[in-house]
Amino acid sequence: MTLNADMVRSPYVVEFTALEEEVAALRRGVRTHLEGWGLRCFVDEAQLCVSELVANVISHVGVGTPTTLSVLMNGTFLRIEVRDPDSRALPTLVAAEVEAEGGRGMALVAAVTDRWGVSLLGDGKVTWCELATGLASQGEQDGGPRVIRTEAMRGLYGIVGEEQVGRRVGLVGALKGEEAAIHIITDLLHWLSAHGRDVDEVLDRAQVRFETEAHRTSWE
Structure with missing residues (x-):
């Protein structure tokens, strides 16, 4: 359908x-x-x-x-x-x-x-x-699968945006969204450390990849 x-x-x-x-x-x-x-x-x-x-x-x-x-x-x-x-x-x-x-x-x-x-x-x-x-x-069009995966991950953390019934709740305020990202990133870093990975190296690689993809998107 x-x-x-x-x-x-x-x-x-x-x-x-x-x-x-x-x-x-x-x-x-x-x-x-x-x-x-x-x-x-x-x-x-x-x-x-x-x-x-x-x-x-x-x-x-x-x-x-x-x-x-x-x-x-x-x-x-x-x-x-x-x-x-x-x-x-x-x-x-x-x-x-x-x-x-x-x-x-x-x-x-x-x-x-x-x-x-x-x-x-x-x-x-x-x-x-x-x-x-x-x-x-619209979020899917703007951010692709990454945006959808991030929304799903925020749901697992119980972070759902403006907590008012009757209002659209998918758009999280800047501060609440930042706090959500910190929780998620921190847990991922703990997981990497527990598996013997260099968290600083992973963060550097992620930053480089983000900047590369952001630059590519700005030219599309």
Whole structure:
């Protein structure tokens, strides 16, 4: 299936009360918007994620909790966020018994998505997950595969940009992006050192390669 990369997909944001009877309406809204966005093939996975993330709020934060659902594009990824006011009740993966009725929520989310995480806010948290759509993005056009790999690596570190539901979160502020890069580079240097490599030599080679490719790109 060919997906339209040029379509404008404005964030879908819904404020609701965390009740079981709200889930069906949320699922319908997600279906309507994904079909309108040309992303019908992701409806089943997205609806499952919405159901499980809302169920997690109901079970671990409380029935009737004021909650916000956001569905938006984060670069080439379809991103689903559920925001609640409790920063203490953090979702975790649970190895539930085969016959258990509960405990599999985040495991299901992890199984059907490409990445997920929790962003702590001053007034609560956002539990999020992302599905790779295969769409081309502006970042992909500008930076090629390296930009996409970097975005994925930031996701592994739980660094996801401006932590506000309902706003596009793929573009990280300069300071936050710099901090992300430092974490990633530091871990890579530890790994190289543990394998007996000269980290200064590797950094020099990386700098030379970066400058060469940057110069080549500026002339294209």
